[in-house]
Amino acid sequence: AMAYTFLKAREIEVGDSLVEEDRIATAYNLLQVAKNPHPYKKLQFLLPEDHVIASVNNESEYKVHNEVSIPRGWKGVDIGPETIARYRELILGAKTVFWNGPMGIFEKDPFAKGTIEIARAVAEATERGAFTVVGGGDSIAAIDKAGVTDKISHVSTGGGASLEYLGGIDLPGITALSKAKKK
Numbered sequence: 001a002m003a004y005t006f007l008k009a010r011e012i013e014v015g016d017s018l019v020e021e022d023r024i025a026t027a028y029n030l031l032q033v034a035k036n037p038h039p040y041k042k043l044q045f046l047l048p049e050d051h052v053i054a055s056v057n058n059e060s061e062y063k064v065h066n067e068v069s070i071p072r073g074w075k076g077v078d079i080g081p082e083t084i085a086r087y088r089e090l091i092l093g094a095k096t097v098f099w100n101g102p103m104g105i106f107e108k109d110p111f112a113k114g115t116i117e118i119a120r121a122v123a124e125a126t127e128r129g130a131f132t133v134v135g136g137g138d139s140i141a142a143i144d145k146a147g148v149t150d151k152i153s154h155v156s157t158g159g160g161a162s163l164e165y166l167g168g169i170d171l172p173g174i175t176a177l178s179k180a181k182k183k
Contacts, residue, residue: 015070016056050080078104079114088121097132102142119146135162
């Protein structure tokens with residue numbers, strides 16, 4: 001659902017998709033940082049180009065929607081085939097992959113394809129020599145559902161903690177271990 005907050009921050013119609021309204025300004029600021037020259041050479045901020053959408057009145061009524069915007073009365077429930085192909089290509093070309101969070105409502109089979117295909121791509125990237133990390137409970141459930149848990153370099157149950165660590169936030173456990181090592 002995070003993608004819909006970023007799409008809305010770009011003023012793209014997201015229909016009735018789940019949006020964290022209180023995070024739109026933060027999403028906008030992150031998009032601006034990604035646009036500007038950055039110390040990281042290959043910074044790419046990827047958002048879905050197409051979606052699987054479901055009717056808000058009847059979730060069993062769903063379809064692939066080949067546009068970035070989503071009409072009212074519909075909500076995004078998975079990434080579409082073009083987005084799957086694009087993400088897969090980028091994952092397979094990467095030397096390091098960090099994945100946190102499913103692509104859609106993967107717990108429901110009609111909306112699981114994006115997440116399952118991304119899980120398989122991460123596993124294939126590992127087999128090709130990439131270092132891969134999957135973090136967080138939902139992501140672990142997704143790689144488990146895809147049957148690729150044993151094909152990932154590192155699986156972390158601490159999704160939020162993993163993101164905080166990558167963001168440079170001090171974590172009490174890591175700090176304690178670092179201090180103990182120095183003694």
